[in-house]
Every structure is written in structure tokens, then in C-alpha cells.
Amino acid sequence: MLTINPVKTNNNINFQGKTRIRAIKYIPNITCACCGKKLILPDNLAKAWKSISKPISFIMKKGLLDKWTKRSDSIATVLNKFVQTEPEKPLEKILDNQENYHEFKNALLDYVKSRHPDSDADTNDEYVNRVLDSIRKNSREILKGASPVMKRLAVFKKNLHGLKRDIFEQFQIYAEKYPRKTLSEIVNMDEIYKFHSAKNFLQRAETRERLDYHFGNIKKMIVKQKPELADFADDLKEKALKIYAAEADPKIKFHKMKELYMEALESNNLAKLKFKVADELKLVPESFNTVDSFFTYAKNHNWTDYTIISSILTPHTSSYEHIIPRSENGEDKYxxxxxxxxxxxxxxxxxxxxxxxxxxxxxxYNTQRQMDMISKYILSGKLPEVFNFYPIKTAKTLYDYTNGLMNIDVSSYCKKALSHSENRIKEKTQAISRKKDERDKTIMKKIKLQQEIRNVDESISRLNKQVSKLREREQVEKSLHNNLLNYLKTKEKKK
Ligand SMILES: [Zn+2]
Structure with a gap:
């Protein structure tokens, strides 16, 4: 029986209830089992969202406050309260509360009376609503200049790895160039298209870096299966990257390249294959750019800031993949x-x-990498015991389902888990013997105490005997004394 002592995790990961099965996707620093890129945990994505969306309402209110401070003390006081007490809540939501609404209305009427002391100021709600509408309009104007959204994006970008990182970098360039424009406005600028059709050096370098990373993974896979192909894999990669650097459709080229790598694994005639690689790559059509197509798509569909950000971030979140799909009755099990x-x-x-x-x-290669990572996490006791069999069971599912194509090596995990469980048994045995010793000691103490009690009892009974003896003597003495008295009395009478 495999037993590894689970240690309570100190992060905020929730392994309770339904989410327990999906807990594996919450492992920090986990990489995709397919493409190998580092993933964002769902919780962190939610946090990132909050950090991006939070300041918008705050900035709106703060902007309003700046405007009204110059005009009216009473309104500035109320707005200031709103900004301080509920920084994340939009003004509209705050004014849904009747108490807040009346407070704001009174401040507004104070202001009107101070401006027009002679006129009998309109005190009905219609007037207040009209003013509120204009304030809302103003607040939207202020929102348009909310460049901190961009700044926050730039900070968050640091945590991103993979394909859409370059989009963030483009946004950053424009955030600096147009600090008061929102993402959706930037997407709709003509200038962007002109800029990107030039296909700059930066993008080319990024593409190269990205592909270099993927090819690196493929190479590791090849070397693992056929170590003698290590040099060849390098050679192929160099050739491919040279052609990629000249700009073309990275997606199609990448897939062609992978096919060739697979062929290399089977082939015995490597020299012939090298020529084939060069020819294949020449045939690949040109003009494809992920940033461009992203901008165009966002523009054509009038995406809001929210849609733009979510479309950039979502591909980086971790998700749970059913090895045996649900359509084939694949279970919802870890x-x-x-x-x-x-x-x-x-x-x-x-x-x-x-x-x-x-x-x-x-x-x-990447599934093996992920399995090793999860194994490490289990062995350090950071997952509930229910996951102890995860690597073994999942490797078996993969092997069976793919007819041996996916042959994940979990032997080192098994060895480590075994020694872990042996250690655990040793610890338990030691703990048990310690307890036994303690129990023996208490038993000895108990026996000693019982002996002492018996001794005390004996001495008590001894004392009791002495007491009764003394009492007997006392009786005898008493009767002797009485006899003596009687004798003396009779003697006196006789006299
Ligand atoms: Zn992936």
C-alpha cells in the first residue's frame, strides 16, 4: 500500500469537493502537456482580471472628484466618500443604494442653491437624474483617458509565455505612444495596420525565438527516442529557422517541419531527407502574421477592451483534458x-x-515533463493522498488508450514513492514503539502506585489492630478501676 503523508499546502488552492479532481491543473508552474508552454492558473487569471478592471471605476470616480472639487465642496465630499469606501464599485452601482442617492441628491441641490440663490431650485428627481446623466457622460469621457489599464497590462505581460506575448508588446508600444487611448480604440487605429504590414524586425525575432523553443522540445523528444539523431535534429532546426527568419507562414511551416522530424525518426537516408526539407520549406506560402490577423479580427468585430484582454489571456490558462474523451464515455476522473x-x-x-x-x-516529451512535475509535487506532499496513484494510473490510461504510443515513464516516481512509503512505515513503527515504551512506563508506575497503596492499606490495618488492642486494654483497665473502686467502697461501709 502506497502511503505518502500529505502536508497541508499554504497556498490558496482549493482541493475540496468537485474541484479536487481538477486539482492537477492548479499546480504552480505547470506546463502544457502538449505544447509545453507555462500556464496561468485559473485563480491567477481571475486575479489578473481584477487588477486590470479594478482601477477603471476608481479612475472614473477620481476624475469626477477632481472636476467637482473646484465647483462644490458638498459634492466633492460625497464623491470622496464614494471613492474611499467602495473604490471598485462603479458610480451607477453606488447610486442604486437609496441612501447614497439621497445623499448625493442633497449635495447636488445645495450646489444649485448656492449658484442660484434667488431661483426656487428644482427639487424633483427628474432634475437630479438629468444632472446625474450628464455626470455619467462626463465619467465616460474620463474613462477614455484611462491609460493605467495599459500600464497594468504591461505589468501582467511579464507572466506570459508563448504565442500571444507579442500582442502585449505591441500594445505596450502603443500604450506609450497614446497613453490616453483604450485597447479597443488602439485596435481601431489605421496606423496600426500600416505599422504591421511593414513586418518589423522585432516580430521576426519573436517568431524565431518562439519556434526555437518548440523545436528545442522536439529535439529533446528525438534525442530521447534516437540519440544518434541529435546532430541531425540540430541541422534540421538550423535550416528551418533560417527560412523562418525570412518571414512566411509560421503555422504551416511549423507543421511541415514536425512531419519531417517524424519522418527523420523512421528514415535511414538522412542526406536525402535534408534536401527534401529544403524543398518542402520553399513550397510553403508566405504572408501570415498572428499580430496582424489578431488586430484585424478585433477591429472587424468591434471588440471591447474586455474581449481583447480575455482573448489574449484565455489560451494561457490551464484546462483539464480528458484522455479518453467524454464522447467515448471517458470518465471525469483524475x-x-x-x-x-x-x-x-x-x-x-x-x-x-x-x-x-x-x-x-x-x-x-511534454507529457513526460508534466508527469515528472506532478510527481515531484506529489512526493513533496503538496497534493491530497488521493493523487498518490495519479502518475501510475494516468500513465496506464495513456498507454492503453494510445496502444502504447504514449509510453510515459513513471518508474522513478514508483521508486521514490516506494522509498517514501517505506520511510513513512519506519516512522510509524518508531512512533508505535515509542508509544509502547511510554505505555510500559505508565504501567510500571501504576504497579508501583498499587504496591504503595497496598503498603498504606497494610499499615492502616496494623494501626487499626493496635487501636483495637489499646481499646481492649482500656476496657480491662476501666473494669479493674471499677472493681477497685467497689472494693474500696465496700471496705469503707464495713468500717
Ligand atoms: Zn498547449
């Missing part, structure tokens, strides 16, 4: 789960692995 990024998860859907692995051969 032993049927891998952690994939949302993009890879939606790409695979219910595609059989035999086919999927043709396009994503690096998945074998």
Missing part, C-alpha cells in the same frame, strides 16, 4: 486527465491520439 492549455485542448477535442500525435509529436 486518472483520465492531463493539463493542457486551452488552445491545445480545443485543438485535440476528441481526435484520436494516433492522428493528433502526427501533428504534435512533441506532446510525448
Amino acid at each position: 486518472s483520465n486527465g492531463l493539463v493542457l492549455c486551452s488552445t491545445c485542448n480545443s485543438t485535440r477535442k476528441s481526435m484520436p491520439y494516433e492522428e493528433f500525435l502526427k501533428y504534435h509529436p512533441e506532446m510525448i
Whole structure:
């Protein structure tokens, strides 16, 4: 029986109830089992959202406050209260509260009376609402200049790895150039299109870096399966990167490249294959740019800031992949789960692995990597005991379901888990013997105490005997005394 002592985690991960099965996707620093990129935990995404959306309402109110401070003390006081007490709540929501509404209305009427002392100021709600409407309009104007949204995006960008990072970098360039424009406004600027059609050096460098990373993963996979192909893998990569650097459709080229890598694993004629690589790459059509297509799409669909940000972030969140898909009665169990990024998860859907692995051969390498990472996490006792069998059971599911294509090595985990459990048994045995010793000691103490009690009892009974003896003597003495008295009395009478 495998037993590893679970240690309570000190992070805010919730393993309770339904989420327990999906707990694996909450492991910090987890990487996608398919593409291998570092993932954002769902909780962190929610936090990021908050940090991006929080200041908008705050800035709105703060902007209003600045405007009204110059005009009216009473309104400034009320607004200041709103800003301080509920910084995250939009003004409209705050005014939904009747108490707040009346407070604001009174302040507003004070202001009107101070401006027009002679006129009998309109005290009905219609007037107040009219003023409120104009304030709301003003607040939207102020929101337009809310550049801190961009600044916060730039800070959050640091945590991103992978494909859409370059979009963040583009946004940052424009955030600096147009600090008072929102994301959706920036997307709708013509200048963006001109800039991107130039296909700058930065993007090329980024693409290269990105592909370099993916090829690195593929190389590791090849070297693992056929160590003798290490040099060849390097050679192929260099050739491919040279052609990529000249700009073309990275997506298609990348898939072609992967196919060739797979072929390399089978092939015995490497020299012939090298020429084939060069020819294949020449045939790939040009002109494709992820940043451009993203901007165009966002513009055509009139995306709001919210949609833009979520579309950038969502592909980086961790999601739960059913190895055996639900459509094939795959269960909602941890032993049927891998952690994939949302993009890879939606790409695979219910595609059989035999086919999927043709396009994503690096998945074998990256799944191994993920399994090692999860194993480490389990061994450090940071997951509930129910996960102790996760690597073994999941490796089995993968092996069975893919007919041996996905052969994940969990032997080192088994060894470590075994020694862990041995240590645990040792510890338990030691604890038990310690307890036994303690128990023996208490028994000895008890026996000693009982002996002492018996001794005391004996001495008590001895004393009692002495007392009764003394009493007997006392009786005898008393009767002797009486006899003597009687004798003396009779003697006196006789006299
Ligand atoms: Zn992925």
C-alpha cells in the first residue's frame, strides 16, 4: 500500500469537493502537456482580471472628484466618500443604494442653491437624474483617458509565455505612444495596420525565438527516442529557422517541419531527407502574421477592451483534458486527465491520439515533463493522498488508450514513492514503539502506585489492630478501676 503523508499546502488552492479532481491543473508552474508552454492558473487569471478592471471605476470616480472639487465642496465630499469606501464599485452601482442617492441628491441641490440663490431650485428627481446623466457622460469621457489599464497590462505581460506575448508588446508600444487611448480604440487605429504590414524586425525575432523553443522540445523528444539523431535534429532546426527568419507562414511551416522530424525518426537516408526539407520549406506560402490577423479580427468585430484582454489571456490558462474523451464515455476522473492549455485542448477535442500525435509529436516529451512535475509535487506532499496513484494510473490510461504510443515513464516516481512509503512505515513503527515504551512506563508506575497503596492499606490495618488492642486494654483497665473502686467502697461501709 502506497502511503505518502500529505502536508497541508499554504497556498490558496482549493482541493475540496468537485474541484479536487481538477486539482492537477492548479499546480504552480505547470506546463502544457502538449505544447509545453507555462500556464496561468485559473485563480491567477481571475486575479489578473481584477487588477486590470479594478482601477477603471476608481479612475472614473477620481476624475469626477477632481472636476467637482473646484465647483462644490458638498459634492466633492460625497464623491470622496464614494471613492474611499467602495473604490471598485462603479458610480451607477453606488447610486442604486437609496441612501447614497439621497445623499448625493442633497449635495447636488445645495450646489444649485448656492449658484442660484434667488431661483426656487428644482427639487424633483427628474432634475437630479438629468444632472446625474450628464455626470455619467462626463465619467465616460474620463474613462477614455484611462491609460493605467495599459500600464497594468504591461505589468501582467511579464507572466506570459508563448504565442500571444507579442500582442502585449505591441500594445505596450502603443500604450506609450497614446497613453490616453483604450485597447479597443488602439485596435481601431489605421496606423496600426500600416505599422504591421511593414513586418518589423522585432516580430521576426519573436517568431524565431518562439519556434526555437518548440523545436528545442522536439529535439529533446528525438534525442530521447534516437540519440544518434541529435546532430541531425540540430541541422534540421538550423535550416528551418533560417527560412523562418525570412518571414512566411509560421503555422504551416511549423507543421511541415514536425512531419519531417517524424519522418527523420523512421528514415535511414538522412542526406536525402535534408534536401527534401529544403524543398518542402520553399513550397510553403508566405504572408501570415498572428499580430496582424489578431488586430484585424478585433477591429472587424468591434471588440471591447474586455474581449481583447480575455482573448489574449484565455489560451494561457490551464484546462483539464480528458484522455479518453467524454464522447467515448471517458470518465471525469483524475486518472483520465492531463493539463493542457486551452488552445491545445480545443485543438485535440476528441481526435484520436494516433492522428493528433502526427501533428504534435512533441506532446510525448511534454507529457513526460508534466508527469515528472506532478510527481515531484506529489512526493513533496503538496497534493491530497488521493493523487498518490495519479502518475501510475494516468500513465496506464495513456498507454492503453494510445496502444502504447504514449509510453510515459513513471518508474522513478514508483521508486521514490516506494522509498517514501517505506520511510513513512519506519516512522510509524518508531512512533508505535515509542508509544509502547511510554505505555510500559505508565504501567510500571501504576504497579508501583498499587504496591504503595497496598503498603498504606497494610499499615492502616496494623494501626487499626493496635487501636483495637489499646481499646481492649482500656476496657480491662476501666473494669479493674471499677472493681477497685467497689472494693474500696465496700471496705469503707464495713468500717
Ligand atoms: Zn498547449
